[in-house]
Amino acid sequence: MSDSSEHLELTVKSDLANLEQVADFVTGAALLLGLDEEQAFQVQMATDEACANIIEHAYGCGVEGEIHIRCQLEGDCFAVTIRDRGASFDPDSIPEPDLTCPLEDRPIGGLGLYFMRKLMDCVHFRCLPGEGNELRMYKRRSR
Amino acid sequence: MIELATAELGGVAVIEAVGRLDALASSQLDDTLKRITDAGRSEVLVDLAGVAYISSSCLRVLLLGARRTRQAGGDLKLCCLSERVRQVFELAGFDLVFELWGSQAEAVAAFASPSTGGPTAECA
Numbered sequence: 001m002s003d004s005s006e007h008l009e010l011t012v013k014s015d016l017a018n019l020e021q022v023a024d025f026v027t028g029a030a031l032l033l034g035l036d037e038e039q040a041f042q043v044q045m046a047t048d049e050a051c052a053n054i055i056e057h058a059y060g061c062g063v064e065g066e067i068h069i070r071c072q073l074e075g076d077c078f079a080v081t082i083r084d085r086g087a088s089f090d091p092d093s094i095p096e097p098d099l100t101c102p103l104e105d106r107p108i109g110g111l112g113l114y115f116m117r118k119l120m121d122c123v124h125f126r127c128l129p130g131e132g133n134e135l136r137m138y139k140r141r142s143r
Numbered sequence: 144m145i146e147l148a149t150a151e152l153g154g155v156a157v158i159e160a161v162g163r164l165d166a167l168a169s170s171q172l173d174d175t176l177k178r179i180t181d182a183g184r185s186e187v188l189v190d191l192a193g194v195a196y197i198s199s200s201c202l203r204v205l206l207l208g209a210r211r212t213r214q215a216g217g218d219l220k221l222c223c224l225s226e227r228v229r230q231v232f233e234l235a236g237f238d239l240v241f242e243l244w245g246s247q248a249e250a251v252a253a254f255a256s257p258s259t260g261g262p263t264a265e266c267a
Binding site for chain 2: 017041045052055056104106112115119
């Protein structure tokens with residue numbers, strides 16, 4: 001982990017065993033940069049879901065790659081940027097889960113992306129040609 | 144890191160989870176639930192008192208486990224959710240499809256009297 005007055009960064013291998021380290025890092029960064037405990041938990045959860053998706057889908061289990069996480073303030077927002085070099089995906093192709101379905105009919109997928117969008121104020125995916133994927137998520141600080 | 148202990152209470156198979164229920168833990172939780180349902184048990188209680196975080200991957204595992212128990216005529220209930228974990232359940236709408244109880248004793252009693260209706264108690 002590197003640290004400056006402007007941002008904090010962490011790079012980990014794409015292994016589910018590293019999710020806890022990512023959670024600790026993002027929680028610490030969020031609290032350090034002025035989010036409250038509830039907001040820090042929400043940012044941690046959104047980041048955990050994003051990194052799990054990268055490990056399990058962008059890279060695929062068993063394929064090794066790196067995940068780079070950068071946290072910083074942008075205006076009045078806490079911004080977390082996550083980069084990977086795995087396969088790209090179209091977030092718009094993932095339907096929003098129907099939360100009113102009975103258990104027997106409830107779709108299995110789509111919850112992780114749904115959580116990210118519900119917990120953060122802004123979620124933006126970008127494919128960087130030749131450089132992988134970038135996810136930027138923003139959380140507005142409480143006044 | 145997650146620790147999953149199994150126990151028996153009033154004829155109900157109980158799983159006590161301690162730690163983070165993230166994507167790393169989901170296969171362990173899935174294995175534990177499958178061992179129980181494959182053994183023919185259809186009444187399962189998952190105690191989340193020691194869990195501060197649950198991810199979508201573990202919610203999916205619980206959903207699949209609940210389907211198996213209900214297809215066998217039983218149920219999968221949960222108890223002792225922390226405030227944060229309960230919020231995650233509510234965000235996912237899972238509070239509408241799972242019975243969430245305040246204690247193991249209350250949940251086990253509900254297996255015996257399934258008509259008692261909607262539980263909402265928080266873990267003390």
